[in-house]
Amino acid sequence: xxxxxxxxxxxxxxxxxxxxxxxxxxxxxxxxxxxxxxxxxxxxxxxxxxxxxxxxxxxxxxxxxxxxxxxxxxxxxxxxxxxxxxxxxxxxxxxxxxxxxxxxxxxxxxxxxxxxxxxxxxxxxxxxxxxxxxxxxxxxxxxxxxxxxxxxxxxxxxxxxxxxxxxxxxxxxxxxxxxxxxxxxxxxxxxxxxxxxxx
Amino acid sequence: xxxxxxxxxxxxxxxxxxxxxxxxxxxxxxxxxxxxxxxxxxxxxxxxxxxxxxxxxxxxxxxxxxxxxxxxxxxxxxxxxxxxxxxxxxxxxxxxxxxxxxxxxxxxxxxxxxxxxxxxxxxxxxxxxxxxxxxxxxxxxxxxxxxxxxxxxxxxxxxxxxxxxxxxxxxxxxxxxxxxxxxxxxxxxxxxxxxxxxxxxxxxxxxxxxxxxxxxxxxxxxxxxxxxxxxxxxxxxxxxxxxxxxxxxxxxxxxxxxxxxxxxxxxxxxxxxxxxxxxxxxxxxxxxxxxxxxxxxxxxxxxxxxxxxxxxxxxxxxxxxxxxxxxxxxxxxxxxxxxxxxxxxxxxxxxxxxxxxxxxxxxxxxxxxxxxxxxxxxxxxxxxxxxxxxxxxxxxxxxxxxxxxxxxxxxxxxxxxxxxxxxxxxxxxxxxxxxxxxxx
Numbered sequence: 001x002x003x004x005x006x007x008x009x010x011x012x013x014x015x016x017x018x019x020x021x022x023x024x025x026x027x028x029x030x031x032x033x034x035x036x037x038x039x040x041x042x043x044x045x046x047x048x049x050x051x052x053x054x055x056x057x058x059x060x061x062x063x064x065x066x067x068x069x070x071x072x073x074x075x076x077x078x079x080x081x082x083x084x085x086x087x088x089x090x091x092x093x094x095x096x097x098x099x100x101x102x103x104x105x106x107x108x109x110x111x112x113x114x115x116x117x118x119x120x121x122x123x124x125x126x127x128x129x130x131x132x133x134x135x136x137x138x139x140x141x142x143x144x145x146x147x148x149x150x151x152x153x154x155x156x157x158x159x160x161x162x163x164x165x166x167x168x169x170x171x172x173x174x175x176x177x178x179x180x181x182x183x184x185x186x187x188x189x190x191x192x193x194x195x196x197x198x199x
Numbered sequence: 200x201x202x203x204x205x206x207x208x209x210x211x212x213x214x215x216x217x218x219x220x221x222x223x224x225x226x227x228x229x230x231x232x233x234x235x236x237x238x239x240x241x242x243x244x245x246x247x248x249x250x251x252x253x254x255x256x257x258x259x260x261x262x263x264x265x266x267x268x269x270x271x272x273x274x275x276x277x278x279x280x281x282x283x284x285x286x287x288x289x290x291x292x293x294x295x296x297x298x299x300x301x302x303x304x305x306x307x308x309x310x311x312x313x314x315x316x317x318x319x320x321x322x323x324x325x326x327x328x329x330x331x332x333x334x335x336x337x338x339x340x341x342x343x344x345x346x347x348x349x350x351x352x353x354x355x356x357x358x359x360x361x362x363x364x365x366x367x368x369x370x371x372x373x374x375x376x377x378x379x380x381x382x383x384x385x386x387x388x389x390x391x392x393x394x395x396x397x398x399x400x401x402x403x404x405x406x407x408x409x410x411x412x413x414x415x416x417x418x419x420x421x422x423x424x425x426x427x428x429x430x431x432x433x434x435x436x437x438x439x440x441x442x443x444x445x446x447x448x449x450x451x452x453x454x455x456x457x458x459x460x461x462x463x464x465x466x467x468x469x470x471x472x473x474x475x476x477x478x479x480x481x482x483x484x485x486x487x488x489x490x491x492x493x494x495x496x497x498x499x500x501x502x503x504x505x506x507x508x509x510x511x512x513x514x515x516x517x518x519x520x521x522x523x524x525x526x527x528x529x530x531x532x533x534x535x536x537x538x539x540x541x542x543x544x545x546x547x548x549x550x551x552x553x554x555x556x557x558x559x560x561x562x563x564x565x566x567x568x569x570x571x572x573x574x575x576x577x578x579x580x581x582x583x584x585x586x587x588x589x590x591x592x593x594x595x596x597x598x599x600x601x602x603x604x605x606x607x608x609x610x611x612x613x614x615x616x617x618x619x620x621x622x623x624x625x626x627x628x629x630x631x632x633x634x635x636x637x638x639x
Binding site: 175177 | 258259334379423538595598600
C-alpha cells in the first residue's frame with residue numbers, strides 16, 4: 001500500500017531526541033543515544049536560559065503585555081513539530097521535516113516597526129516530495145493561527161532539498177494563493193487533518 | 200515634510216480580512232471587497248456603511264470596480280475567488296434631480312442619509328460572468344469603451360464587451376501569461392489593457408485588426424507584480440503646474456516628450472520595488488538601434504509598442520508591496536503592503552548638479568538634455584531631469600496587520616479644505632478601511 005507514497009520509508013527520529021524545553025537548550029550539542037534513557041523531568045523554567053532575558057523585558061512592558069509577549073524558536077518548534085505528515089502517521093518533528101535549527105525569529109527592523117518575522121525552513125522527506133507544498137501550507141497555517149498578528153510567517157523549503165523549492169517558496173509566499181487555498185474545501189480538510197494532532 | 204494623518208475608520212468594520220476599496224467615479228462612496236464573500240459600500244461623507252452586497256459569491260470577494268460614466272445608475276462588478284464576477288446595479292438617488300446632491304456635504308451628516316438606510320437592499324443583482332477556471336483576482340472597466348477585463352489564477356485575462364445592458368460577450372481570452380494574473384488596469388484614454396502577473400511580467404494588450412494581442416512585454420520585476428496604475432492623461436502637466444518657477448528649455452522639452460509619449464504606467468511587486476514604465480513614441484521608426492537586439496520577431500511594427508523602465512521609486516518598503524495608486528489630481532503616488540507602511544511619493548524637478556556649473560533655474564540652453572540621450576532600459580532612472588522622493592511615511596497604518604490596498608479618493612466629508620483635496624483610503628487584514636489626509 002505504501003507504494004503510492006513519495007517516500008515509503010522515511011527516516012524517523014526517536015521522539016526523545018527531539019528538541020524540548022524540558023531537557024536541553026536549543027544550542028546544546030545533539031543528544032547521544034543513551035541520553036534518551038535519562039528521565040526527562042527537570043524543572044521547566046529554571047533549565048531554560050533563553051527565557052530569562054524575556055522575563056526582564058516582560059517586567060517593563062506592562063501595558064502592552066499580550067501584544068509584546070516574546071516568542072522564541074522553541075515555542076515555534078513546539079507549535080509545528082506536532083503537525084502530522086500528510087502521508088505518514090508521524091509528526092513533522094519526528095520526520096525531521098522541521099527542526100529547531102531551521103527556525104529563526106527576526107525582530108522588528110526599526111524602533112517604529114512592531115512587526116517581527118518568523119522564518120521556518122522545511123526539509124521535505126524526499127527531494128521529489130509532491131506534498132511539499134501541502135506540508136509548507138500546514139506549517140504556515142498553523143503559525144498564522146497560533147501566533148499574534150504582529151508576526152509575518154515566512155515558510156520556505158530548505159535550499160538544496162527539493163527540485164521544486166523555488167516554485168513552492170513562491171506559492172507559500174503568495175498571500176493571495178494561501179488565502180484562496182484556505183477557502184478550498186479539500187485542501188482545508190487535508191490541512192486540518194495534519195493539524196489535528198496539535199494540542 | 201508632509202505627514203499622513205488619520206481622518207476616520209469606516210464603520211462598522213468587517214470582522215475578517217478586507218482586500219480592497221474602490222472609489223466610485225463620481226459619488227462619495229467606496230466599494231470594499233471582503234473575505235466574508237460580501238462587498239460593502241461605505242460613505243466617504245460620514246464614514247458609515249451604506250449597504251452590503253451579499254449572496255452572490257461563494258468565496259471571498261477579491262476586488263470591485265465601478266463602471267465609469269454611469270450617471271443615473273451605479274454599476275458595480277465584483278470579482279471573487281469563486282471564479283465568477285458579479286454585476287450589480289443600483290439607481291442613484293439623485294439621478295433625476297439635480298445630480299448635485301452627492302456633493303452636498305450636509306447630506307451626509309444629518310437627516311439626508313436616513314432615507315438611505317432603508318434602501319439597504321436596493322442593490323440589484325444583474326448578471327454573473329462565468330468562464331474563468333479559478334479565482335478571479337482583479338476586475339476593471341475600460342474608460343473609453345464598454346469593455347470589462349477580468350483576470351485569474353488560471354493565467355488568463357478575459358475581455359468582456361457589454362453589448363446592451365447585462366448582455367456581456369467574451370471578446371478575448373488572453374493566455375500568454377505563465378502564471379496567475381494578479382491585476383489588470385486600463386489605459387485612461389486608449390483602448391489598451393495592462394496585466395501584471397505571478398510570472399513577474401507585465402503585458403500590454405490592444406486590438407490588432409480583429410484580435411486582441413499582446414503589444415508589449417515589460418520585464419524587470421523579480422517577483423509577482425501585485426498592482427499597476429496608469430498616470431492620468433492630464434497629469435503629465437503635474438510637474439509643470441507644480442512649479443512656481445518658469446521652466447528651463449530643457450525642462451520644456453522634457454514635458455513635451457512626456458506629453459507625446461502619453462500616460463506612464465506604475466507597478467509594484469513582491470520584489471519590494473515600484474517601477475515606472477514609459478512608452479517610447481515611434482514617430483522615427485529607426486531611433487533605437489543601440490541596445491535593442493534585432494527585432495526579428497516583430498510581425499507588425501505599427502502594432503508592437505516599446506515600453507521601458509523610466510524610474511524606480513525610492514525603496515521604503517521592507518516586505519512585498521501590494522498596491523500603488525497614482526493620484527489623478529496631484530500626480531503623487533501612494534503605496535502600501537505587507538509591512539503595514541503607507542508611503543507617499545512625489546516627482547520633482549531634479550536640482551541642477553553642481554558639476555553642470557550654472558543653476559538649473561536660470562540655464563536656458565547650457566545643459567543639454569540627459570547626455571545618455573536614449574533610454575537605458577534598466578538603470579535607476581533613464582530620465583535625469585526629474586526624481587522621485589518619498590515625502591511621507593506612516594508605519595503601522597493598520598496596527599500590526601498587513602495592508603492590502605491603498606488608493607487616492609476625492610475628499611467628501613464636511614471638513615474638506617479645498618475643492619480638489621484628496622484622501623488616502625487603505626484596506627487591511629484587520630478588516631478595517633481607514634481614511635487618511637496628507638497634511639502639508
